[in-house]
Amino acid sequence: MKKMIAIAILLTFTLYALAPNTNTISIPEAEEINPFKDLISAIGWIECQYDTLAYNPEEEATGYFQIRPIRVEHYNQLTGSNYTLEEMYEYDKAERVFLYFADKIGPYDLERIAKSWNGSGPMTIEYWRKVNIQLTKN
DSSP: OHHHHHHHHHHHHHHHHHSOOTTOOOOOOOOOOOTTHHHHHHHHHHHHTTOTTOEETTTTEETTTTBOHHHHHHHHHHHOOOOOGGGGGSHHHHHHHHHHHHHHHOTTOHHHHHHHHHOSSTHHHHHHHHHHHHHHHO
């Protein structure tokens, strides 16, 4: 009988040592959802070939998104920020400005976002065509 108790105890400890720890669970880190990721890439290529230091003296447009002074001023008025045009060379700040306006339209109308970003009038049709070509490459 003592032998059976010893074997039972030994088996219990062995099973416990081999069993997975059920007191914890592992949750993998979720990927960030960015519905504008492909559009940002396409616009970055069209505007400046991904050059965050790009400058267009004709329009005074700066950075990756080629943000013009009027856009910075409008963003500041709407958000209470005080960004400068020079800060639009800083990708994170420029992206914040772009996303603010893109988010107002929503993630499901990429054509409208792109056209709105570019301006107004017939030139936006050609702009969207270029952006759409880049989107299909992504």
